Amino acid sequence: MPATQRGQAYRLGPNRWGLRYYDAQGVRERKSPFPSKSAALTWYRDVIEPQVLGGPAPMPELTLAEFVPIYLERHASRSRPKTITTMRERLKYATQVFGAVPLRDLERMSGDIAAWEGGLSERSRYGIGGALRQALRAAVRWGYMKVNPATQAGPRRQPSPRPIRVYDRAELDAIAAHLPPMYMQVPTFAAATGLRPQEWQALERRNVDRRGRTLDVLRTVNDGGVVELAKNKKSRRQVPLSRRALDALDQIPPRLDTPLLFTAPEGGLLNLDNWRRRVWTPAIKAAGITPPARIYDLRSTFASNALRGVSVFELARIMGTSVRMIELHYGALLDGAGAGIAARLDALDAKQDRMDRADERP
Numbered sequence: 001m002p003a004t005q006r007g008q009a010y011r012l013g014p015n016r017w018g019l020r021y022y023d024a025q026g027v028r029e030r031k032s033p034f035p036s037k038s039a040a041l042t043w044y045r046d047v048i049e050p051q052v053l054g055g056p057a058p059m060p061e062l063t064l065a066e067f068v069p070i071y072l073e074r075h076a077s078r079s080r081p082k083t084i085t086t087m088r089e090r091l092k093y094a095t096q097v098f099g100a101v102p103l104r105d106l107e108r109m110s111g112d113i114a115a116w117e118g119g120l121s122e123r124s125r126y127g128i129g130g131a132l133r134q135a136l137r138a139a140v141r142w143g144y145m146k147v148n149p150a151t152q153a154g155p156r157r158q159p160s161p162r163p164i165r166v167y168d169r170a171e172l173d174a175i176a177a178h179l180p181p182m183y184m185q186v187p188t189f190a191a192a193t194g195l196r197p198q199e200w201q202a203l204e205r206r207n208v209d210r211r212g213r214t215l216d217v218l219r220t221v222n223d224g225g226v227v228e229l230a231k232n233k234k235s236r237r238q239v240p241l242s243r244r245a246l247d248a249l250d251q252i253p254p255r256l257d258t259p260l261l262f263t264a265p266e267g268g269l270l271n272l273d274n275w276r277r278r279v280w281t282p283a284i285k286a287a288g289i290t291p292p293a294r295i296y297d298l299r300s301t302f303a304s305n306a307l308r309g310v311s312v313f314e315l316a317r318i319m320g321t322s323v324r325m326i327e328l329h330y331g332a333l334l335d336g337a338g339a340g341i342a343a344r345l346d347a348l349d350a351k352q353d354r355m356d357r358a359d360e361r362p
Contacts, residue, residue, distance in 0.1 A: 090132075113132070199219075208241075
């Protein structure tokens, strides 16, 4: 076996270098191309030299296109199918541009990744760039790379939230009037509880405590099936039921063939995509509601109404999210809640004044 050596780099052309070296068996080898002399020698130091010195075998060299299926397969063991589908769709954009690049070479391309992200649309940039960052973090953890060039490309700015659409009482009543009888209470109930559509889809009668005026949110719909919410997630929570919500529950036609409150016509789990297309959209058009008019905006309607008398912290607990997300998505509503907050402060001051005067009496 030859003495330990650094390998010999040689120029192939502009920004192209090759490397000559002896492997662990003393066989002379070549490898190219490298973008620079230092890159060639660094590769020898990191990959070949440990073998010559009897160190652990290096991880195989993979291109980004070769690594992505490995990442998705390993990630699938602890993620839901819908998450893997989303990741696959997002990573497709990166592999179209960088798929043929070896991961070791990609380490030095943070500038190229920054330029690529900059060319993506504002709405898609955050998710697509985040998927690449997440995949390359795994590549670093598993030893295929030493640094994550997507992270080094610079911070990402989260896109502005979509505009908030709030339904007034007349609009909710108009939508309900054009829904089939079994669904007429959906707009009122969803706007009175703030549940996500996937949450009221999975809601069962046993989750409702009319005497305690609360609703247990324990399940959601994912990938076409009902799944339990993790106990440590904010989404698993107890929601107070207003009189309007209780009245809506009382008017839902009872069914003995299913425990679900809102079902498909035949009694099974409601398919929200079909329901949106066949039931919700025709009702919106018939009611003359100006678009956009999403089902999810019923949740925004709840937030808007609740902010008149509920603190941001309380609202976050009720809606199963964080204070940060409330401020991000409903910041404009918070700005308009000043008069209500001032009125509540006045009421507290008046109450304190009455208590002080009572204490002064002989």
